[in-house]
Amino acid sequence: MNESKVKIGIIGAGNIGGVxxxxFSRLGDECELTAITDVFRPQAAKRAEKHGIKHVLDTPDELIKHPEVDAVIIGVPNQYHAxxxxxxxxxxxxxxxxKPMALNGTEARRIYEASRQTDKLLMVSHQMRFESVPMMIKEQIDRGELGRIYTAKTGWYxxxxxxxxxxxxxxxxxSGxxxxxxxxxxxxxxxxxLMGNPKPVSVYGATYAEFGPKQRGIGTWGKPNWNGVFDVEDxxxxxxxxEDGTALSLEVSWAVHMDTDNTPFIHLMGTEGGASYRGETGKLLMERFDRPFEVELKKPEEDEGERLRLSRYFLECIREGKEPMSSAWTGLTNNMVLDAIYESxxxxHEVRLDWSGI
Ligand SMILES: NC(=O)c1ccc[n+]([C@@H]2O[C@H](COP(=O)([O-])OP(=O)(O)OC[C@H]3O[C@@H](n4cnc5c(N)ncnc54)[C@H](O)[C@@H]3O)[C@@H](O)[C@H]2O)c1
Known part of the structure; x- marks a missing residue:
């Protein structure tokens, strides 16, 4: 075994464990997949065989303690994350x-506290930050081309x-x-x-469940279990x-009667320019020569992919000892906002976020 390579163990051999x-198999110069576990052992064994993973272990505890594991990937249902x-x-x-970092804000806070008591790093797997169009937009934001972003709208219907x-x-x-x-x-x-990590202070939200309880709006992802339960929103x-006065509107659905192209979107509105993201395309928008002026953005045809970039970045953070940009702090922020939306x-009522002691 090459000692300079990061030795990786995977907990959860389902969809995302496979991804x-x-x-990480594509980054064989930098890392080595050494161990895998899943409560359903044959699933772990299948992935191990496909990717040449040496140790198929019975429990997450065994994997976490294993001497041939430096970094753990956690890809199990949300309730086990914390x-x-x-x-x-x-x-x-x-x-x-x-993602999500945890089931709720309380659990997320426990992770955040634990991460502050160690020099090991924790990164939350938000691969959309590594998609090509958001990266192009971020570059322009960092150059100051959009000015101050004062409001934004995001969603995925x-x-x-x-x-x-x-x-x-x-x-x-x-699931939470x-x-x-x-x-x-x-x-x-x-x-x-993209807004520059402003601190959320208050939330007003509404959630609905109009499809799921009637067993309608079913997608193709994941096999249904009709003896199961649907007690979440759709x-x-x-x-x-x-805190700085900026505002973000967020709208999402799993099912809705709406003329939607099912594409995730973000509109960023800045004092000097705007930017829109729509999956693999986007736009930069400004005023030039007293006229609306736009630049089209598009994912390049030869793109190695956001998930590979995320994996490489994770290894880079380990090697260089740097705090990942998708950290326990940003994960906690997300969970606190989600909690507040459900509570609202x-x-x-409007819900104010409680940052005391953080
Ligand atoms: N980043 C993304 O875009 C993305 C995409 C899909 C899923 N996810 C996240 O990944 C996680 C898993 O989702 P999935 O789609 O892979 O689910 P999945 O149901 O396909 O896989 C989960 C696997 O975990 C195993 N498992 C359950 N509890 C376990 C435990 N306590 N110990 C060990 N193994 C256990 C199950 O047997 C299953 O094989 C979730 O948190 C989900 O939100 C993220």
Whole structure:
């Protein structure tokens, strides 16, 4: 074994565990996949065989403690994120944790505190930050071309896309919520990142469940379990206000009767220019020669992919000992906002975020 390579163990060999295994396998000069585990062992064995992973282990505890593991990838249902991430950090391992960072703000805070007590790094897996169009937009923001971004609008409306009805995805105690915590967290994360990480202070939101409880709006992702439960929302909408006066509107659905192209979007409105992101395309917008002026953005045809860039960046952070941009702090911020949206929907009131002691 090459000692300079980062030795990686994967907890959870489902969809996303497979994605990570495939991506890190492409970075064989920098890392080595050494161990994998899943409660359903044959699934772990299958991935191990495909990617040449030496150790198929029975439990996450064994993997976390394994001497041939420096960094742990956690790709299991949301309810297990906090305990596993904290155990891994305490065992002196770096962590790449799937989104959402945690089931809720309380659990996220536990992770954040644990991450502050170790020199190991924790990164939340938000690959949209590594997509080509958001990267092009970020470059222009950093050059000051948009001026001060004072408001933004983001969302992702899926018309008929409830994933895995009745599985952990649609059970509140295992997922923490519906589209808001599933795809909304990606949009919230990306929008806040592009806005320059302003501190959210208050939230007004509403959530609805008009499709799921009637077993309608079912998507193709994940096999349904009709004996299961759907007790999460299928649409959420919110306005998030920041300490610096900026505002972000967020709208997501798994299912809706709406003329939507199912594409994630962000509109950033700055004092000198604007930017729009729509999946693989985007625009920079400004006023020039007293006229509206636009530049089209497009994902290049030869693009190695955001997930590979994320994996490489994670290894780079380990090597250079630097704090990842998608950190325990930004993960906690996201979870606190999501909690506040759910609370606002429940109470009918604006919810102020409690940053005391953080
Ligand atoms: N970044 C992204 O775009 C993205 C995409 C999909 C999923 N995810 C996230 O990845 C996580 C997993 O989602 P998925 O789609 O891979 O789900 P999945 O159901 O396909 O896979 C989860 C796997 O974890 C295993 N598992 C469950 N509990 C376990 C435990 N306690 N210990 C070990 N293994 C356990 C299951 O047997 C299953 O194989 C979720 O947090 C989800 O939000 C992120």
């Amino acid at each position: 990570h295994a495939a991506q 305990d596993l991430a904290i155990k891994a950090l305490k065992a002196g391992k770096h962590v790449l944790l799937e 899926r018309r008929k896309g409830i994933p895995g009805w009745g599985t952990w995805f649609t059970r509140m105690n295992e 919520g519906g589209p808001l915590i599933d795809i909304g967290v990606h949009m919230l994360d990306l929008a806040l990142y 649409l959420a909408t919110a306005l998030i206000k920041m 929907s429940r109470t009918g």
